Amino acid sequence: MYIRVTVCIRAQGTRGSRNLLCGAAPQRALCLTAAGTVVDGKLEGRKRGESTGVRKRGVDGRVRSFEEIPHTGRNGWVNLVKFFREDRFRHLHKHMERTFNALGPIYREHVGTQSSVNIMLPSDIGELFRAEGLHPRRMTLQPWATHREIRQHSKGVFLKNGEEWRADRLLLNKEVMMTSAVKCFLPLLDEVARDFCRMLRVRVDREGRGEERKRSLTLDPSPDLFRFALEASCHVIYGERIGLFSSSPSMESQKFIWAVEEMLATTPPLLYLPPRLLLRVRAPLWTKHASAWDHIFSHAEARIQRGYQRLSSSKGLGSKAGAPGAQYTGVLGQLMGKGQLSLDLIKANITELMAGGVDTTAVPLQFALFELGRNPEVQEMVRQQVRASWAQAGGDPQKALQGAPLLKGTVKEILSCC
Numbered sequence: 001m002y003i004r005v006t007v008c009i010r011a012q013g014t015r016g017s018r019n020l021l022c023g024a025a026p027q028r029a030l031c032l033t034a035a036g037t038v039v040d041g042k043l044e045g046r047k048r049g050e051s052t053g054v055r056k057r058g059v060d061g062r063v064r065s066f067e068e069i070p071h072t073g074r075n076g077w078v079n080l081v082k083f084f085r086e087d088r089f090r091h092l093h094k095h096m097e098r099t100f101n102a103l104g105p106i107y108r109e110h111v112g113t114q115s116s117v118n119i120m121l122p123s124d125i126g127e128l129f130r131a132e133g134l135h136p137r138r139m140t141l142q143p144w145a146t147h148r149e150i151r152q153h154s155k156g157v158f159l160k161n162g163e164e165w166r167a168d169r170l171l172l173n174k175e176v177m178m179t180s181a182v183k184c185f186l187p188l189l190d191e192v193a194r195d196f197c198r199m200l201r202v203r204v205d206r207e208g209r210g211e212e213r214k215r216s217l218t219l220d221p222s223p224d225l226f227r228f229a230l231e232a233s234c235h236v237i238y239g240e241r242i243g244l245f246s247s248s249p250s251m252e253s254q255k256f257i258w259a260v261e262e263m264l265a266t267t268p269p270l271l272y273l274p275p276r277l278l279l280r281v282r283a284p285l286w287t288k289h290a291s292a293w294d295h296i297f298s299h300a301e302a303r304i305q306r307g308y309q310r311l312s313s314s315k316g317l318g319s320k321a322g323a324p325g326a327q328y329t330g331v332l333g334q335l336m337g338k339g340q341l342s343l344d345l346i347k348a349n350i351t352e353l354m355a356g357g358v359d360t361t362a363v364p365l366q367f368a369l370f371e372l373g374r375n376p377e378v379q380e381m382v383r384q385q386v387r388a389s390w391a392q393a394g395g396d397p398q399k400a401l402q403g404a405p406l407l408k409g410t411v412k413e414i415l416s417c418c
């Protein structure tokens with residue numbers, strides 16, 4: 001029996017979070033579930049006898065068995081009906097908060113085809129992460145995995161486990177996580193951020209109220225932040241601007257936004273239902289989900305083709321992506337230039353990065369704006385420090401970030417609460 005252990009970061013806000021199983025507003029959420037797999041009641045993830053650094057005793061002085069973990073009812077289908085009836089998919093964070101209060105900081109839940117162990121306390125989550133070892137086992141987002149299988153696409157790191165996951169992940173780290181990579185793509189992010197601020201300024205001037213230079217405008221920032229995150233992701237990943245800040249974004253870009261939103265919105269309910277059965281009965285929910293993914297893949301495919309052409313012509317000119325002095329053309333260009341991952345794997349991972357980077361960027365930004373908005377003194381301190389640091393950085397965004405620890409602190413604080 002395979003059961004997922006779900007790590008829960010409590011969501012306090014009212015809009016999206018990373019966590020489908022416990023975050024807010026799952027219509028725009030991906031999954032944070034990030035933990036071990038319970039096989040026949042035992043947590044897998046390390047070889048027997050290896051030191052895990054895990055607390056050996058439970059709260060009452062002994063380790064509890066899997067069966068002893070409190071749960072919300074054994075019948076997954078009854079629970080699923082309750083989820084639908086009480087619209088819990090949309091208010092999952094509230095349901096989880098109630099359940100943690102009622103059952104304690106670790107509980108089990110069986111909903112439809114999905115079983116999870118939900119963990120609330122950061123210290124318990126830390127223990128779990130430490131126990132996972134080199135090959136952590138991730139919760140499979142079954143609807144995503146089924147889409148890849150039926151369309152015969154490769155899977156990216158999000159959907160892989162074990163050695164295969166680690167090998168691909170180490171290659172991706174070099175292009176996405178390492179300081180040298182971040183240094184390359186920061187200027188691309190900076191360009192998008194500047195354009196975003198310019199667009200907002202124009203809108204405030206045009207639609208705001210009050211005297212010139214002191215105009216104010218009340219707006220719901222979430223669609224704009226979503227577009228910002230998508231534009232920034234495309235620039236970093238594909239090395240391409242898709243023009244989402246223009247007053248009339250291209251049809252292709254609008255369709256892409258629609259596809260990402262549709263894919264995210266249809267994921268939560270599908271998590272608890274068997275996708276293969278839904279596929280067989282041609283359930284509209286499944287069809288929508290799969291078509292959204294198809295669109296996201298064809299968007300990636302078109303960019304990969306373009307990247308390929310660009311790469312071939314730059315090779316003709318004697319420069320290779322990733323080589324010192326070569327122009328930086330985004331994560332895709334780097335991966336293609338180095339040629340260590342197959343084209344199929346590049347497509348799979350690029351698509352996951354696109355899908356994974358949008359709501360996760362937009363939602364914390366919205367939380368940050370909200371918190372800074374209601375703490376104007378903190379806002380002013382952060383702004384002063386950013387301005388001073390920028391003035392000293394000589395146009396180097398990385399240097400400017402290093403000189404603005406309050407900004408980093410703000411992001412950390414925000415991530416701990418969304």
Ligand code: HEM
Binds near residue numbers: 157
């Ligand atoms: C504040 C923003 C973000 C949060 C809170 C967040 C959260 C998470 C979490 C909790 C996981 C699971 C980690 C694990 O399994 O150990 C994850 C995985 C992942 N995230 Fe993010 N993420 C964020 C931003 C992003 C961005 C911007 C991207 C893409 C550009 C992204 C792409 C991915 C990918 C591809 C994985 C799978 C990694 C793997 O299994 O190796 N995430 N994210």
